[in-house]
Amino acid sequence: GRRMFPTFQVKIFGMDPMADYMLLMDFVPVDDKRYRQYAFHSSSWLVAGKADPATPGRVHYHPDSPAKGAQWMKQIVSFDKLKLTNNLLDDNGHIILNSMHRYQPRFHVVYVDPRKDSEKYAEENFKTFVFEETRFTAVTAYQNHRITQLKIASNPFAKGFRDCDPE
Amino acid sequence: GRRMFPTFQVKIFGMDPMADYMLLMDFVPVDDKRYRQYAFHSSSWLVAGKADPATPGRVHYHPDSPAKGAQWMKQIVSFDKLKLTNNLLDDNGHIILNSMHRYQPRFHVVYVDPRKDSEKYAEENFKTFVFEETRFTAVTAYQNHRITQLKIASNPFAKGFRDCDPE
């Protein structure tokens, strides 16, 4: 699996500081299409046909879960342990995506209800946040040289590919 | 600061799986002595006089604290983030020890009492475990070549100093 870059990060407000919460992410298809190579001149992807069959859809729990609201709110929460793969047989618990398909990351907050019959309240103890600006197309090889350059310029682990510029 | 090696590790039983606990360690002097170089021929340390004044005595919380009993019990708990220093002015939160003095590591379990007046019960919510076999003399340079060889042989980070033997 590979990490996402940039990493999905959130700043959280309004939790009960003393209550426990689970934080998690999943990914849902944006449409029912499969794409072909990115056309640089028109700044758009070509449609290749209908989407491949979707996998069951895994979920990634933030590894600090569960934790108190106070803990989650006191600094930016970063999902940098989340990894993506296109391997349908993956057994590392990574998020499985189809390459050349578009996805919408989703962020979920689950209140850990201390009541014994907490399952009954599952619906109200659950809140989902979607940031459309985080949509992306999954790929095995970059289709756009400017994306490559952006990542080389900003991901510290790709420093070896930088031509110049310390900043 | 430097890590301890070997790392202090515990396997825990008998917690309430649903309750929160804090795990922590501290270090207490074993005696009131300062030592001089280790005498290899007699397999013992020479006494150099009275101990230097002790520092206030810091505490190291296991970074996963607080966590549920179930979490702590499901695998060995390893204090591999704990670091020792002889710098009295240390501001990294490391454990401050006097070099050439003997110490006894202590392991503490604190039950996080959900009651409002939990301070009242501090005494009973607290349990300390001492393993005498973990006593050691703090040093800035190894005094015994066999200790050096033992660490080179067993610490993966010292692999560069091994002469031979994969195992």
Next chain:
DNA sequence: CCCTTTTCACCTAGGTGGTAAGAT
């Protein structure tokens, strides 16, 4: 003389895009 500090080569552990070979 005995101990401490600083720096260093050499590791572990793991995240990058490039590249060549493989698959369809």
Next chain:
DNA sequence: ATCTTACCACCTAGGTGAAAAGGG
């Protein structure tokens, strides 16, 4: 032709004892 896989050099980040230099 287009996409995928496997491997690689090159990074980040940080844990080793050796060795040289420093201090009392």
